[in-house]
Amino acid sequence: MKRVRLACAAALLALSALGSGPAHAAQADLATLDYRLQARALAPGVWVVEGANADFEPANGCNIINTGFIATGEGVLVINTGPSLKYGQQLRALIERTAGEPVKQVLHLNLHPDYFLGNQAFADVPRLATPATRAGMAREATAYEDNLFRTCGDWMKGTQALLPDTDAAPGVLRLGGREFELREYQGHTGSDLVLVDRKSGVVFAGGLVFVQRIPTTPHAQLAQWQASLRALQQALPAQLAALVPSHGPVRADAQGIGMTQRYLGWLDGTLQRAAAQGLEMTEVLHRPLPAEFDAWGARSTEFTRNVVHLYPRYEQAALLPACDSKAREACSNLGQLSDKP
Numbered sequence: 001m002k003r004v005r006l007a008c009a010a011a012l013l014a015l016s017a018l019g020s021g022p023a024h025a026a027q028a029d030l031a032t033l034d035y036r037l038q039a040r041a042l043a044p045g046v047w048v049v050e051g052a053n054a055d056f057e058p059a060n061g062c063n064i065i066n067t068g069f070i071a072t073g074e075g076v077l078v079i080n081t082g083p084s085l086k087y088g089q090q091l092r093a094l095i096e097r098t099a100g101e102p103v104k105q106v107l108h109l110n111l112h113p114d115y116f117l118g119n120q121a122f123a124d125v126p127r128l129a130t131p132a133t134r135a136g137m138a139r140e141a142t143a144y145e146d147n148l149f150r151t152c153g154d155w156m157k158g159t160q161a162l163l164p165d166t167d168a169a170p171g172v173l174r175l176g177g178r179e180f181e182l183r184e185y186q187g188h189t190g191s192d193l194v195l196v197d198r199k200s201g202v203v204f205a206g207g208l209v210f211v212q213r214i215p216t217t218p219h220a221q222l223a224q225w226q227a228s229l230r231a232l233q234q235a236l237p238a239q240l241a242a243l244v245p246s247h248g249p250v251r252a253d254a255q256g257i258g259m260t261q262r263y264l265g266w267l268d269g270t271l272q273r274a275a276a277q278g279l280e281m282t283e284v285l286h287r288p289l290p291a292e293f294d295a296w297g298a299r300s301t302e303f304t305r306n307v308v309h310l311y312p313r314y315e316q317a318a319l320l321p322a323c324d325s326k327a328r329e330a331c332s333n334l335g336q337l338s339d340k341p
Helices: 002-019 085-099 131-156 222-235 255-276 281-285 299-322 328-338
Strands: 040-043 046-049 067-071 076-079 103-107 127-129 171-175 178-185 192-197 202-210 242-247
Touching (some): 040 242, 046 085, 085 103, 085 131, 103 171, 127 131, 178 222, 202 255, 242 255, 255 299
Parallel strands (some): 076 103, 103 127, 202 242
Antiparallel strands (some): 040 046, 046 067, 067 076, 171 178, 192 202
16 A cells, blocks of 8 residues: 555656646747748658657647648648647648648547647538547637646747537448448547548558657556557558658658557566566656667656556556455456546
8 A cells, every 4th residue: 555655756746747847937939929830742642741850849849740641632631630720720731731622521540638638720611530530629728728838938929729519420420422441349448530631641650659668658558559559451552652650750660650659569568577567656756767768758757647547457467366255356446546637
């Protein structure tokens, strides 16, 4: 019990440190608030707009996501809208300059804030997400607004969550002369959409794939995530043109899937062994990372969050076998409490 109390204390300290971001440093000169978004063509009619391979911070205006857009001949499909009203406005202007077609639909690949906090700039078009993602956004939108404003200050001015208004479902999505395949997985969140453009061979893999970046885990279930990555690998087009992760560099191959699998496997094994050894959370946080992962984006913050998010579950699993039948319910309740966000 002492070990669990100490772990909980460590978690609270870590969360406190993460939640108190550099608000005093987040205020920017309003005249300089330009994301300088650039559209990079991946195939005819398909573009990506790449964010920083880093954590949310004032220097990047909380822009760490790869968004995208696809011209269909009868309008543009937008894939995620970024972290703020200002980003959404600048993204829409970029689309209009680049695609030569009006925006027709927006598609959100999961519930995280940088996937939809730019929606105010797309209030006039249908905004699609799965029912699970829509529910998650509604549940967490206010906290997202507060946390990103605390971190990035003036970049977030005027940003209010505008939720998706239309359900997306796995299967075929048709728009204009293009046909897309939507595949739904789980593991990074409770609903992770992947968009496959069979015409071009471009795959927008959303949060399932991280390339040279430590994955985010506030909603993660690692076993499901690994299973989803194996399924995604099997579902890739035979002629893959590009795999677009939401975070990290875009690649013309599927190596990002293997990168994510290796990291999740290492993280799972490390946390299992630490819990079996009875290590405190603070001891786990000081564990060295393999050289490959140690050089990845957001290393200094995301690994800490990984441990805070996930380690209580591993401690619970290690403790439960020691509980006798009368104490098992109490142990289970303890684990449920430790797993609360």
